[in-house]
Amino acid sequence: MEKKLFNSRSSFLVRIVMGIAILKFTLVVFSLMTTGIGPSIAEATRNTADIKKGLDQPEAPPSSEIRIPCRQDIQKIIQARLRKLDEREALLDEKERELKILEKDIEKRIRELKDIQERLEKPVRNAKEASQNRFRHLVGVYSSMEPSRAAALLDRMDEDTVVRIFAAMKSKKVAKILALMSAERAARISSELSAGRFAGNI
Secondary structure, eight states, rough: OOOHHHHHHHHHHHHHHHHHHHHHHHHHHHHHHHHTTTHHHHHHHHHHHHHHHHHOOOOOOOTTTTOOHHHHHHHHHHHHHHHHHHHHOOOHHHHHHHHHHHHHHHHHHHHHHHHHHHHHHHHHHHHHHHHHHHHHHHHHHHHHHHHHHHHHHHTTTOOHHHHHHHHHHHHHHHHHHHTSSSSHHHHHHHHHHHTTTTTOHH
16 A cells, blocks of 8 residues: 555655656746847758758759860861861862872973974074085095195185085195185185184084
C-alpha cells in the first residue's frame, strides 16, 4: 500500500516538474519574440533553409566563363582550312596551266621569228657569198694577166678597189704590177697595203 502511494506521489511530482519546465520555456520564447530576437532567429532559420536549398541546386556557370571548343568545333575549323587549301591549290594549278599555254605560245612565236630571220638573212648571205666569189674571180683574173696589162687596167680603177685586189694577190705579182704603174699612185697604194687596212678583206 505504501509502495503504491509512493509511486503515485512520484508521478505527481514528475508532472509538476515537467509542467514548470514547459511554462519556463514558453515564457522564454515569448520574451525573445517580444524583444525582437525572435524574428531574427526566425529569419536566420529561413536563411539557413534558403542556403540549404541553394546547395541542393547545381551552380549556374558565370556568363563571363571562357567556352572551350569541343571536338566537333575543332573538326569544323580543320575542315574549313582544308577547303581553303584545296581552293588555293586548284587556283595554283589553273595558273600553272595558263603559264604552260603561254610558254608554248611564246616558243611558237620565237620559232616563227627565227624562220623569218632566216628567210631575210639568207638572201643577204647569198649576195655576200656571190660578191666574194666574184671578187675572188677578179683577183684570179688579174693574177693570171701579164703585169703590164694588169697595170694598165688597174691604173684606171679607184685606189680602194686596187688595194683590195692587191691585198688578195701574191706579193711577188703585186710588186711587178706596181713597178709598171705611175710612181705617185703606186706610192699611195703601197702605203695603204702597208697599213693593212684591207688585209684579209676579200
